[in-house]
Amino acid sequence: MGRSVESVCRVLREQGLQVAARTYRAHRAGYAGLSAGLVAMAYLMNTIHALAYRWDVASGAFRLRPEGLYGRRKMTALLARLGQPVDLDGVVQLASPRRIHRAMTLLRHNGIRRARRKRQRVDPGDGRRAGDLLGRDFTAPEPNLKWVTDFT
Template sequence: MICRFIDDMRALGYAVESICAVLREQGVQVAARTYRAWKTRLPALRTIEDARLTDALRSLKVTDVLGRPRPEIIYGRRKMTQWLRRSGFPEASKHTVDRLMREEGMNGLTRGRKTRTTIPGKDGRRAGDLLNRDFTALAPNRVWVTDFTYVPVYAGFVYVALVIDLYSRAIVGWETSTVKDTSFVEHCLRMALWRRQHTGRPAGKGLIHHSDAGSQAVFNRSSQRLFVRSIVVVL
């Protein structure tokens, strides 16, 4: 930094000796011969190697999902070290790569934990499969299949529950929530019943309500038979 300052002052027409004299008056102990030694001395091997590694780091182009360059997002320290070693820098150290990445403001891309929407029940018991893996229906409101998943949004993700009529493959009920509780999936089922009732195609007795083997909610069982009006589940 001092050497660059002296260079800038020399560009304005000041002599090296006078610049160093002013610096010494301000408490910066530097001599003219020291400056000239800095200008003629070769850079250290570490400085040269750091510069080569930094250029290699900057050359790695990372883009987002829209194809736009994202220089602040790159591989993590370990993957970047391996990439550099494969790219002609066999002596690259993970500590050196870590230091250079921090100096350049480069951060490894962090992937969030995978969200689980199906958690088996602790008792290990599963309801019988009333469909016997036959996912067909001869008429509407005979077999409904239900499940829920999560959908990424700007603020994180939300859970989405769906009810599908196997006859038409139409979504007859849905619900979104930030928590996966019993009321969340019950609202989805009640919506399907309400919509069918108010479109003149009410679901009658004998409707099979099939879902997976999770344990988060009432309808997350292997298979259930539903008595529509009271919404009572009979295993």
Template sequence: MRAQNYRVESICTVLSERGVKVAQRTYRTWKPAPPSERVVTDAYLTNALLGTIDTAEGLYGRRKMTAHLRRNGYQVAACTVDRLMSDEGLSSIVRGRRHRTTIPGGKNSRRAPDLLDRDFTAEAPNRKWVTDFTYCRTWAGFVYVAFVIDCFSRAIVGWHAATVKEPAMVTTALKMSCGAETTAAMP
């Protein structure tokens, strides 16, 4: 408007005389402003992000995408990459974790029959025992542990730990629980 020698104040006055009331602040707010530095930088980085998708590596996650952009000369923070990827609806390829089990052969292997029919309640102590076999990762490697649990009190009545997974662990835990049964039954 200034280029044509019209002031905003005079135009707003004429419009209000005609019944259209427009405040000067409304016009100045409506007038398009030049884009901010952040908007320009975001557009530049978004183009770089979208250009990375077409490469043979596929779609990176936030950490790898940040490292990739930094290697290519962009000064960018991880939170900026995270924000831009979420604005564009980009997410990395998530690979599933491999499920580990202590049963050799997986789902199709032969297992022991369920004699309790999933009923783990007992009317008295030492009527029903169940056993569990698990492993824990430690700094020195894996530790395998076999437990014998009394279904009445839910107490561990026998256990055995070893660094090697073998069936004798369960029988050793069972022998320990048989010894605990005789000592617990004594007055």
């Protein structure tokens, strides 16, 4: 636009903002684009997404592959088998388990868990319980006369 940094800084100083021209130039010279770590993380996220999902032409959406069920440990082992460098003996490389964990967290990809989920009892809210129809007498004079179950 034909205006020097000094004239813009002078106008800003008149408005009460203390900005030096060398501060602007230092900031401008220090910007080198994306960091190498950020680019490596983007490549890793792209690799994980390509392994976990496939594009389904019929539905026009991504579908989960069997590898998409993997958690962090299995995904780390899979990337190591495919030739991605992995963290060995404390030397952090492109696809360390910690980086894979971070990439999967950023992708919101968890894999599946085989453990049973905890079931939460839903409180009816009225504070009443089912009535005691047996009066706490669990004895029966003959078979199949009283049936008792525990549903806790």
